[in-house]
Amino acid sequence: MVDIIKQEHSLNAEQKPNALFRFVHIYQDSVLMGFVLILVFVILLCGFCFYKADVRAPLSQLANLEKSLTEQQAKLVSLKSAKLDLSQMESSVKKLYAALPYDAELPELYLQISEITKKNKLTLASFNAELPKSEKNIVGKIQAVTMNLNLMGGDYFMLKKFVADATSSLRLMDIKALNYSPQTQSYVVILTAYYLPID
Numbered sequence: 001m002v003d004i005i006k007q008e009h010s011l012n013a014e015q016k017p018n019a020l021f022r023f024v025h026i027y028q029d030s031v032l033m034g035f036v037l038i039l040v041f042v043i044l045l046c047g048f049c050f051y052k053a054d055v056r057a058p059l060s061q062l063a064n065l066e067k068s069l070t071e072q073q074a075k076l077v078s079l080k081s082a083k084l085d086l087s088q089m090e091s092s093v094k095k096l097y098a099a100l101p102y103d104a105e106l107p108e109l110y111l112q113i114s115e116i117t118k119k120n121k122l123t124l125a126s127f128n129a130e131l132p133k134s135e136k137n138i139v140g141k142i143q144a145v146t147m148n149l150n151l152m153g154g155d156y157f158m159l160k161k162f163v164a165d166a167t168s169s170l171r172l173m174d175i176k177a178l179n180y181s182p183q184t185q186s187y188v189v190i191l192t193a194y195y196l197p198i199d
Contacts, residue, residue, distance in 0.1 A: 098170045102198050104145045109193055120162040126150040144192045151187040159187055
């Protein structure tokens with residue numbers, strides 16, 4: 001009896017592997033597909049984890065670049081504003097230089113007075129300019145050029161307009177004296193223009 005039990009037990013042990021092999025043999029394509037699917041899933045899962053790690057680093061770099069770009073744009077706006085301020089200051093300095101040049105600029109003064117007389121239909125008969133008596137200009141101290149003009153023609157209103165134009169011109173000028181000679185129908189005008197030596 002013991003031999004029969006041993007035989008049945010050995011027969012069952014032999015049949016079990018055969019059954020498993022038969023099952024694998026019959027469904028080997030399905031088992032292989034299942035194994036491949038599990039393997040692909042694992043690979044994809046690992047790849048996704050690595051992909052997330054790779055994407056986070058560039059995203060933080062992108063955020064840093066965007067922050068840097070914003071800062072650079074703010075600097076650009078600031079520089080454009082400074083450039084505009086500088087150009088306005090340059091314009092103001094040019095006007096100041098025209099009003100109070102660094103030198104007497106006698107030729108320019110003559111041209112300016114000549115244009116004002118023509119504009120007001122007067123004739124500039126003579127132009128005489130005198131620089132300050134000191135031989136050397138004092139740096140940083142405003143100097144004056146005195147001009148004696150002999151004007152002819154025109155009437156009272158033309159002379160009044162000439163005086164207004166001369167004193168309101170961009171170059172600083174003052175009327176020091178004005179004499180009228182009825183016999184010769186001429187005017188003697190004494191003007192003073194200013195300049196500021198810098199060296």
